[in-house]
Amino acid sequence: MAFLALASSVEAKVKIGVIGPFSGPFASQGKNFKAGIDAYMALNGSKVGAEEIEIIYRDLPQADPAQAKARAQELVVKEGVQYLAGFYFTPDALAVVPILEQANVPMLVMNAGTSMIVTRSPLVVRTSFTMWQTSTPMAKVARDKGIGKVVTIVSDYGPGVDAETAFKTAFTGLGGQVIDSIRMPLSTTDYSPIMQRVRGTGADAIFAFLPSGPTTLGFVKAYNENDLAKAGIRFLSPGDLTQESDLPALGDAALGIQTTFHYSVSHDSPENRVFVEAASKAIGNAQELSFPAVGAFDGMHVIYKMIEATGGKQDAAKAVEAIKGMSWQSPRGPVSIDPATRHITQNIYLREVSKTPDGRYINKEIATFEKQGDPGLAAAK
Numbered sequence: 001m002a003f004l005a006l007a008s009s010v011e012a013k014v015k016i017g018v019i020g021p022f023s024g025p026f027a028s029q030g031k032n033f034k035a036g037i038d039a040y041m042a043l044n045g046s047k048v049g050a051e052e053i054e055i056i057y058r059d060l061p062q063a064d065p066a067q068a069k070a071r072a073q074e075l076v077v078k079e080g081v082q083y084l085a086g087f088y089f090t091p092d093a094l095a096v097v098p099i100l101e102q103a104n105v106p107m108l109v110m111n112a113g114t115s116m117i118v119t120r121s122p123l124v125v126r127t128s129f130t131m132w133q134t135s136t137p138m139a140k141v142a143r144d145k146g147i148g149k150v151v152t153i154v155s156d157y158g159p160g161v162d163a164e165t166a167f168k169t170a171f172t173g174l175g176g177q178v179i180d181s182i183r184m185p186l187s188t189t190d191y192s193p194i195m196q197r198v199r200g201t202g203a204d205a206i207f208a209f210l211p212s213g214p215t216t217l218g219f220v221k222a223y224n225e226n227d228l229a230k231a232g233i234r235f236l237s238p239g240d241l242t243q244e245s246d247l248p249a250l251g252d253a254a255l256g257i258q259t260t261f262h263y264s265v266s267h268d269s270p271e272n273r274v275f276v277e278a279a280s281k282a283i284g285n286a287q288e289l290s291f292p293a294v295g296a297f298d299g300m301h302v303i304y305k306m307i308e309a310t311g312g313k314q315d316a317a318k319a320v321e322a323i324k325g326m327s328w329q330s331p332r333g334p335v336s337i338d339p340a341t342r343h344i345t346q347n348i349y350l351r352e353v354s355k356t357p358d359g360r361y362i363n364k365e366i367a368t369f370e371k372q373g374d375p376g377l378a379a380a381k
Helices: 002-007 027-044 065-077 090-103 115-119 131-144 158-173 192-199 214-225 244-254 270-283 292-310 316-323
Strands: 014-020 051-059 083-086 107-109 124-126 149-155 177-184 205-209 234-238 258-261 327-330 333-337 344-355 361-372
Touching: 014 027, 014 065, 014 292, 027 051, 027 270, 027 292, 051 065, 051 292, 065 083, 065 090, 083 292, 090 107, 090 115, 090 124, 090 158, 090 316, 107 292, 115 124, 131 158, 131 205, 131 234, 131 258, 131 344, 131 361, 149 158, 149 192, 158 177, 158 205, 177 192, 192 214, 214 244, 244 344, 244 361, 258 361, 270 292, 292 316, 292 327
Parallel strands: 014 051, 014 083, 083 107, 107 124, 149 177, 149 205, 205 234, 234 258
Antiparallel strands: 258 344, 327 333, 333 344, 344 361
């Protein structure tokens, strides 16, 4: 009951604790969390009504559930935060869920993409995406291209398993065949043996998922260096593998790669242009801007509505109830919070890596799957 005892003694300022990778190999994703938060506050102010908003960051360089829980407890007990947000990796988010109810604190998931997270507590809200949501449409894209045989290659943890299962379920349901499934430890850095294994299978394509960062950059390079494209083996994946911040390093080798995802920095809308300008200023280098920033930006929009609904008071259940069913125009397009699942409903886009006349690499949107919920929630229960 220590959490509840503290709640009455904290100062009136509303504090939001954000946990993410702000150093280490995934630091660019943490920078994007911060850029999205800074952009939202620059555009909407640092107050909700009379309540001043303070953001308190805690660094978690890599997936570490024990440390995630420790940092969350520190934020609640020592800092008196009323909201917990961020969470790049699924294991970290899951480790924190058990403290939410006693702490009287909602969790805003700004990235972690495993469907089950929202089923673990009624105080969890997601403003990012899930692997089922972004991977399922790729199965239809593949079948429409005449692809019949696929090898799935994923990182062996929650989101990877979700991505594999989502694609396989949809692809086989449409008459396709998954002829091999490869799960890699998160620590894997040498992908050449995997690419050679694929070449001997007779596959038409690979479907891949790894967490965005150095791992995805290395994986796409290995695909090209092992000549899978020249062998006619196509590359299918959700958009994590062609995040915009990696495209300059991938260069022309990435041209033509198609992915399905919820956001592209190049998305053509007035809301996105405003967001990109503000977030680019916040991150300092526009080429580093990537998808975690929009999850954080929209997460702040939801938190501001929660604070407004509770008058700045600490009431997690009332805060979550207030945002069920809310809808708005996000930088990614029209979105809403499903009142039954607290998960974000959004468009998923088919994108193709292209080069603009001024030499920039972008994920160009070429088709839209409208109002996609999370098909993985039924499997998660």
